[in-house]
Amino acid sequence: MILLTGATGYIGSHTWVEMLNAGYDVVGLDNLCNSSDLVLDRIRSITKIPPIFVKSDVCDEQSLRRVFQQYPIDSVVHFAALKAVGESVQKPMKYYKNNVGGIINLLNICSEFSCKNFVFSSSATVYHPENPTPYLEDMPLGPANPYGWTKMMCEQVLRDYELLDSKFKVAYLRYFNPVGAHQSGLIGENPMGVPNNLMPFIAQVAVGRRDYLSIYGGDWLTIDGTGVRDYIHVSDLAKGHVAAINYLLRDKKSLTVNLGTGQGTSVLELLKAFEIATGQVIPYRIIDRRPGDIATSYANVDAAKKMLNWYARLTIQDMCEDVWRWQKNNPNGY
Numbered sequence: 491m492i493l494l495t496g497a498t499g500y501i502g503s504h505t506w507v508e509m510l511n512a513g514y515d516v517v518g519l520d521n522l523c524n525s526s527d528l529v530l531d532r533i534r535s536i537t538k539i540p541p542i543f544v545k546s547d548v549c550d551e552q553s554l555r556r557v558f559q560q561y562p563i564d565s566v567v568h569f570a571a572l573k574a575v576g577e578s579v580q581k582p583m584k585y586y587k588n589n590v591g592g593i594i595n596l597l598n599i600c601s602e603f604s605c606k607n608f609v610f611s612s613s614a615t616v617y618h619p620e621n622p623t624p625y626l627e628d629m630p631l632g633p634a635n636p637y638g639w640t641k642m643m644c645e646q647v648l649r650d651y652e653l654l655d656s657k658f659k660v661a662y663l664r665y666f667n668p669v670g671a672h673q674s675g676l677i678g679e680n681p682m683g684v685p686n687n688l689m690p691f692i693a694q695v696a697v698g699r700r701d702y703l704s705i706y707g708g709d710w711l712t713i714d715g716t717g718v719r720d721y722i723h724v725s726d727l728a729k730g731h732v733a734a735i736n737y738l739l740r741d742k743k744s745l746t747v748n749l750g751t752g753q754g755t756s757v758l759e760l761l762k763a764f765e766i767a768t769g770q771v772i773p774y775r776i777i778d779r780r781p782g783d784i785a786t787s788y789a790n791v792d793a794a795k796k797m798l799n800w801y802a803r804l805t806i807q808d809m810c811e812d813v814w815r816w817q818k819n820n821p822n823g824y
């Protein structure tokens with residue numbers, strides 16, 4: 491059985507659907523600090539399988555122990571983390587405590603219950619910003635903010651733990667920019683407060699919740715002066731986790747791979763695609779660059795293709811259409 495932590499969150503909920511569709515038994519766990527348990531009904535509607543859910547905190551070792559006592563968990567997919575880069579600069583201790591403290595607890599419990607397979611949600615933010623693009627897995631690391639450091643530290647904690655137990659295997663998955671929503675329009679990204687990410691911001695402008703999109707910088711050395719990122723459909727990303735679990739169970743080896751499309755898209759290109767998907771003009775203003783931002787980030791995805799036999803299939807237009815379906819059907823989220 492697979493334990494998904496952070497299961498009701500954005501990527502967790504889409505992965506839960508894909509894991510159930512692939513026939514895996516799953517128990518989802520979340521403390522609901524950044525998600526809603528209304529997701530559970532939606533997962534049941536999509537998969538026709540009642541999801542098994544435990545409200546719990548990965549920082550609470552005793553409660554994790556009870557979950558492992560109750561269910562025969564042999565694999566963990568660990569999404570639970572705080573992820574707002576800006577907040578991590580304001581409150582770094584909160585981020586280290588939750589993200590690094592959480593994984594240490596989880597590994598202590600994995601050790602107690604001989605759980606040997608672990609999939610970790612890492613991020614493109616672990617790469618040093620001065621690396622040339624596309625990013626390759628063996629390029630130098632050097633996060634630019636506390637959130638990124640928590641991801642890099644978690645990777646290090648896992649690598650040290652691997653040395654203790656030769657049967658313990660980890661898939662280090664470095665995500666690029668997940669966007670989109672499930673094709674059903676039933677689950678999607680539901681940020682609390684002002685969105686930190688571009689796509690939910692655009693979608694909230696389109697639905698009338700915000701007046702215009704602010705674009706941070708129009709003078710980057712890119713195709714049109716706006717920042718370029720590697721946007722990946724969340725359902726493709728979710729399937730990458732199924733491929734990673736299959737790999738760990740079959741090959742019994744650890745791996746580190748980028749999960750992206752390998753293509754860069756600028757803010758203005760994404761905006762245009764969203765306008766096509768919605769048939770609306772989205773007002774925007776170009777404002778100052780954000781400190782710490784970079785011009786371009788996209789992945790080399792050869793390793794994921796080769797080792798996981800996985801690649802992203804959905805296009806930027808699919809991502810925009812699916813976000814719009816989700817946003818239109820759920821203008822205020824869940």
Ligand SMILES: NC(=O)c1ccc[n+]([C@@H]2O[C@H](COP(=O)([O-])OP(=O)(O)OC[C@H]3O[C@@H](n4cnc5c(N)ncnc54)[C@H](O)[C@@H]3O)[C@@H](O)[C@H]2O)c1
Nearest residue numbers: 496499500501521522523524525547548569570571611613
């Ligand atoms: N969304 C992105 O752009 C992105 C990019 C790279 C990596 N990641 C990583 O992917 C993972 C999932 O991200 P997401 O976008 O789905 O975020 P999310 O906030 O939607 O999901 C994370 C979930 O974890 C839960 N959570 C947080 N701390 C917890 C704790 N201590 N105990 C139990 N539950 C807890 C939250 O309630 C939330 O439901 C995170 O680890 C994030 O760092 C996300």
